[in-house]
Amino acid sequence: MGALRLLGILFNLGCLVCFIMVLIKLFQNEGALKGILGLICGLYTFIWGWINATRLNIKNIMMLWTLLIILAIVINIMTGGFSYNYSMGTPSP
Amino acid sequence: MRQEKFFEPAISSLLGNRKLAALLLGAALLQLGLFAAKLPGWQCPFFHILGIPCPGCGLTRATSLLFHGNLRASVTLHAFAPFFLLVLLLVSSAALLPKQMRQPMIRNLEEFERRTGITVIFLGALILYWLARLLFLQSAFVQLIRG
Numbered sequence: 001m002g003a004l005r006l007l008g009i010l011f012n013l014g015c016l017v018c019f020i021m022v023l024i025k026l027f028q029n030e031g032a033l034k035g036i037l038g039l040i041c042g043l044y045t046f047i048w049g050w051i052n053a054t055r056l057n058i059k060n061i062m063m064l065w066t067l068l069i070i071l072a073i074v075i076n077i078m079t080g081g082f083s084y085n086y087s088m089g090t091p092s093p
Numbered sequence: 094m095r096q097e098k099f100f101e102p103a104i105s106s107l108l109g110n111r112k113l114a115a116l117l118l119g120a121a122l123l124q125l126g127l128f129a130a131k132l133p134g135w136q137c138p139f140f141h142i143l144g145i146p147c148p149g150c151g152l153t154r155a156t157s158l159l160f161h162g163n164l165r166a167s168v169t170l171h172a173f174a175p176f177f178l179l180v181l182l183l184v185s186s187a188a189l190l191p192k193q194m195r196q197p198m199i200r201n202l203e204e205f206e207r208r209t210g211i212t213v214i215f216l217g218a219l220i221l222y223w224l225a226r227l228l229f230l231q232s233a234f235v236q237l238i239r240g
Binding site: 009013040043046047048051072076077 | 106107152
């Protein structure tokens with residue numbers, strides 16, 4: 001299970017690296033406002049990356065990012081590392 | 094010229110690309126649907142690796158709470174959730190409305206963005222909100238996102 005979790009961390013790290021690479025391209029091509037939007041909403045960065053993959057020659061990065069997302073989700077499911085609830089956490093004083 | 098550059102429209106230019114708007118709408122609905130079904134969806138790489146919530150962390154849950162009519166809990170989780178829901182409605186309109194209705198809406202929005210700088214103000218406020226939570230309420234912020 002420890003090896004799986006480590007693998008999950010590596011996949012997530014890969015996702016982070018790909019996200020930052022595409023985010024930089026977003027800032028360079030669309031300007032600061034859309035770059036900040038991409039920082040806030042990773043989904044927008046991901047979709048923008050795919051739409052512009054051929055033009056910006058980042059198809060390999062996008063394919064790798066997509067693969068890493070899928071693998072990270074699979075590992076998450078296998079390790080039970082996700083849980084969704086409406087919990088608001090414990091309020092701190 | 095300086096004002097035009099500062100108040101550059103971002104949301105309206107995004108909505109002007111129908112393909113992008115449709116894909117965004119699809120992705121947003123998929124994300125909300127996966128969350129509602131208690132299945133894993135898009136996860137924040139920053140939070141997973143660095144343990145630091147990004148400015149958008151909590152928006153899926155907060156938007157879902159809004160759909161359930163729980164405004165207070167939604168705003169507690171992410172104060173900008175209502176505004177993102179509004180943007181989602183605009184994206185939906187851009188993706189689904191016919192051309193005759195879509196183009197005047199986008200033109201009006203572009204004009205509004207240029208005149209008021211609303212997008213700059215909105216994004217700036219969001220970043221400040223995120224920084225304030227991170228600097229002054231970090232443990233509560235992280236706990237809130239972790240759930």
